[in-house]
Every structure is written in structure tokens, then in C-alpha cells.
Amino acid sequence: MENRRSSLLRYVHWEAEEEGDEEDDVASGASPSSQMSELEDVQVEMLEKARELFQLCDKDKKGFITKLDMQRLQSELPLTPEQLETVFDSLEQNNNGYLTPVEFSMGLGKLIGINLCQGAGRTDRSSHEETFESGWSDDMDPADDEEKRFCSMMEQLGAAQVFEDPSEVRDLWARLRKERPELLANFEEFLLRVSSYIREVNHEKESMEQALKRKETDHDREVRCLYEEMEQQIRAERERLICQEALRHSRSNLLQKELRSKEQELEKILYRQKKVTEPKAFLK
Secondary structure (H helix, E strand, O other): OOOOHHHHHHHHOOOOHHHHHHHHHHHOOOOOOHHHHHHHHHHHHHHHHHHHHHHHHHOOOOOOOOOHHHHHHHOOOOOOOHHHHHHHHHOOOOOOEEOOOHHHHHHHHHHHHHHHOOOOOOHHHHHHHHHHEEEEEEOOOOOHHHHHHHHHHHHOOOOOOOOOHHHHHHHHHHHHHHOOHHHHHHHHHHHHHHHHHHHHHHHHHHHHHHHHHHHHHHHHHHHHHHHHHHHHHHHHHHHHHHHHHHHHHHHHHHHHHHHHHHHHHHHHHHHHHHHHHHHHHHHH
16 A cells, blocks of 8 residues: 555655655745645645546546556556556445546545645645545536446447447446446446447448348349340341341232233233134134
């Protein structure tokens, strides 16, 4: 615990060894009002550093941080992941699995304030808490209720657009958050996996639908080409048959004319022959 406090102290530039001499010099010649002003300046600086740490953890601007978010401080603080989890557990007093800005800043103030104000009374410590709580009150949105946190969590997991009706998921999440907060991280991990699987399935479904549409389009194009080709063949065959019929009809007319002409010639020959044979029969 002392190592964690020392690490946090170094980050917010409150190292006891560096400021010890300065505080002694100031305390020896400073009035009570100036000492109070310096304490307020220290509290304001602490609040700003607490805000900076919280915003560093809350990259998604959910309005709260989880134990997983706390791991983002590894590059800022000389603490191991296990130590950061311990710090989170020491700051998180409500056992709900997350820290609000006020809880984070007040808990951080208590961790550091114990070292800074070992000789101070309860009044100074209460003053620290009031400073952190009032300093963050402007940033807290009263409408940032359970619904907003659930939506933020779903956005963070990429599951906001996955479920058509997330009411059952929201009810289960709220119930776990109140009754079994230790299972909340497992539930969120489960949601992450389910959402990822559903997105993959939807992506495959969309890919298959697009492939089917392309195949259907290609099939329609092929059918249309075949239909047009058959129409052209039928039209050409019809025109050929019409031409053949016209040619046959023309030839038939020509043959009929020739036949009539032959018949007329035959009649003429028979008539001449009859004319020739009639006088001979009369002479006999």
C-alpha cells in the first residue's frame, strides 16, 4: 500500500522529500490564512491530477472506469497490472465494479492525503473530500443514469447495433451490476464474444446475399441473352418459311399458267384436227 501511495505521489508531484523543507520554511513564517491558501492550492492541484488520471483511463468518455480501464495507467505510473488492480479495489468501495469521477478523486485523495496530512485532523481530511466532490460536481451529468451507462458499455463492446431488442440484455446487466458485480466483467466479455460472433455471421450472411444477387443477376442476364437469341432464330426461321411459301406459291402460279397454256395449245390442235377430219368423212 505504501509503495502504491508513493508512486501516486510522485505522479502528482507531491513528493514528501522535495516539499518537506519548503513547507517547514513557509510554516515558520506564514500566517494561518496563507497556510490555508496553500492547502487549497494543493487541493486544486490534486483535483486536476485526479481529473487527468481519470480521463486517461476513460478514453471512451463513459463517465466511469472499470478495472480494465485502470490498466491504461501502466505507462503513466510505475505499477504492475496486479498493483493497479489493488489500487482499483482500494478506491472502489461500493463493490459495483466501476468508479465514478467523484469516487475516483475522493479515493485517490484519501490514498495520498494520508501521507500528506499525517498530522492533520479530520477537518483537513474532510476538506479534501469536499474539494474533490465539489470540484467534479460540474462535470457530473444528472442524466448519466443506468441507461446511459448501459448504452456506453454496449457502444464500447461494439454491441449497440447487434441486438434488435437489448431490453433483456439490459435487465440482466443491471441485475448483475446490483446483485453479482463480480460477474459483470465475465458477462461483458461474454457479450463481446457474442457480439463479435453475430457480426461475423451477419457479415457472412451479407456476403452470401450479395453473392446470390450477383449470381441471380448473371443468371437473368444469361436467360435474357438466350431468350433474345431464340427470338432471333424464330424470327429468321419464320422469315425463311415465309420466303419459301412465297416462292412455292409463285412457282405454283407459274406451273398453272404453263398448264393452261398447254391445255389451250392442245385444244387448238384438237380443233384443227377435227376440222381436217370432218371434210374427209363427208366425202365418204
